[in-house]
Amino acid sequence: MCGATQGGLSLDGIDVAKEAVVQGQVLRDGEPVASAYVRLLDRTGEFTAEVPTSATGHFRFFAGNGEWTLRTLAPKADPVDRKVHAQVGEVAEVSISV
Amino acid sequence: MTRETSLVTTQWVEEHAHDDNVVLIEVDEDTTAYDKGHIAGAIKLDWTTDLQDQVRRDFVNKRQFEELLSERGVANDDTVVLYGGNNNWFAAYAYWYFTLYGHADVKLMDGGRKKWELDSRPLTDEVPSREKTSYTATEQDRSIRAFRDDTVAAIGTQNLIDVRSPDEYAGRLLAPAHLPQEQAQRAGHVPTSLNVPWSKNCNDDGTFKSDEDLKALYAEVGIDDSKDTIALCRIGERSSLTWFVLKELLGHQNVKNYDGSWTEYGSLVGVPIALGDEPGTAEDA
Numbered sequence: 001m002c003g004a005t006q007g008g009l010s011l012d013g014i015d016v017a018k019e020a021v022v023q024g025q026v027l028r029d030g031e032p033v034a035s036a037y038v039r040l041l042d043r044t045g046e047f048t049a050e051v052p053t054s055a056t057g058h059f060r061f062f063a064g065n066g067e068w069t070l071r072t073l074a075p076k077a078d079p080v081d082r083k084v085h086a087q088v089g090e091v092a093e094v095s096i097s098v
Numbered sequence: 099m100t101r102e103t104s105l106v107t108t109q110w111v112e113e114h115a116h117d118d119n120v121v122l123i124e125v126d127e128d129t130t131a132y133d134k135g136h137i138a139g140a141i142k143l144d145w146t147t148d149l150q151d152q153v154r155r156d157f158v159n160k161r162q163f164e165e166l167l168s169e170r171g172v173a174n175d176d177t178v179v180l181y182g183g184n185n186n187w188f189a190a191y192a193y194w195y196f197t198l199y200g201h202a203d204v205k206l207m208d209g210g211r212k213k214w215e216l217d218s219r220p221l222t223d224e225v226p227s228r229e230k231t232s233y234t235a236t237e238q239d240r241s242i243r244a245f246r247d248d249t250v251a252a253i254g255t256q257n258l259i260d261v262r263s264p265d266e267y268a269g270r271l272l273a274p275a276h277l278p279q280e281q282a283q284r285a286g287h288v289p290t291s292l293n294v295p296w297s298k299n300c301n302d303d304g305t306f307k308s309d310e311d312l313k314a315l316y317a318e319v320g321i322d323d324s325k326d327t328i329a330l331c332r333i334g335e336r337s338s339l340t341w342f343v344l345k346e347l348l349g350h351q352n353v354k355n356y357d358g359s360w361t362e363y364g365s366l367v368g369v370p371i372a373l374g375d376e377p378g379t380a381e382d383a
Contacts, residue, residue, distance in 0.1 A: 047297035049275035
């Protein structure tokens with residue numbers, strides 16, 4: 001069993017063994033936020049990538065080994081920073097509340 | 099060009115989107131974003147199908163560009179306002195195209211789609227219809243486009259600005275981290291190129307930093323104002339944004355975008371490559 005968390009994004013078609021996946025969902029009061037933006041910052045705080053959340057509030061990055069920060073921007077909310085550790089061959093699942 | 103002539107705010111767009119001579123165009127990396135919702139009145143350009151030749155690796159040529167804009171109902175005297183996702187990466191890429199083919203009045207919406215959404219402004223799924231036009235483009239303005247030989251010749255002699263993220267520049271990643279990493283070509287950067295990630299041009303909400311902050315940013319990395327500049331990234335879209343900053347906002351004279359960028363350079367046989375966080379020297383090249 002791959003250990004995907006309930007409601008997590010499908011990993012079909014992705015060679016997880018070669019990627020350091022960081023993915024998750026943005027929630028407000030337990031409900032998915034479809035209009036949020038999640039930024040991936042590297043270990044020095046430098047911007048690396050950004051994605052808008054999907055209709056179900058989901059996002060995904062293909063990072064590298066190490067420590068990363070997820071910065072989430074959403075309408076009518078302060079930015080939220082979350083640290084995450086990524087590792088090639090693993091999927092880091094992160095749930096973010098704004 | 100200046101900030102006043104090349105940028106408009108989201109507020110300006112909300113007030114002027116329906117003016118007769120204004121054409122709002124969304125250009126996104128995610129080419130389905132428009133279909134899920136866009137600013138009322140905006141048409142869409144798909145960078146993969148509308149702006150690229152579908153057989154060889156190159157832009158649409160002058161005739162194809164004319165046919166595209168005529169068919170979409172864009173006239174030569176229209177004010178074209180471009181916006182998109184990813185902090186306007188692909189909108190800036192389209193801005194560069196419009197400039198390359200001589201469109202007189204083209205602007206970017208500061209902050210792009212993200213700023214619009216974070217402002218909680220409305221989106222619609224209604225697709226507008228526009229009367230066909232007879233658009234005439236000029237020949238490509240080669241003074242803003244760099245090719246691979248220009249880039250190799252610029253090592254140690256011109257400003258080379260690599261706008262990818264530090265991990266891509268150093269060779270630790272091969273693509274932006276929201277894309278799968280498998281690629282055929284080598285990792286690293288052009289020796290002597292300075293790494294100024296495109297994101298340093300922008301605030302978190304996608305709007306551009308002030309001219310003072312931008313000037314300070316490029317002064318700090320040691321850009322030589324007396325020399326020509328080539329901007330590059332992976333496929334030429336993020337570097338369009340930096341080209342926009344240097345040429346249109348800060349008024350540098352000779353700035354070219356290398357649209358082949360790392361997916362071409364990193365696949366060339368025999369060209370020099372530097373690895374790691376330091377620019378490297380022309381002597382290594």
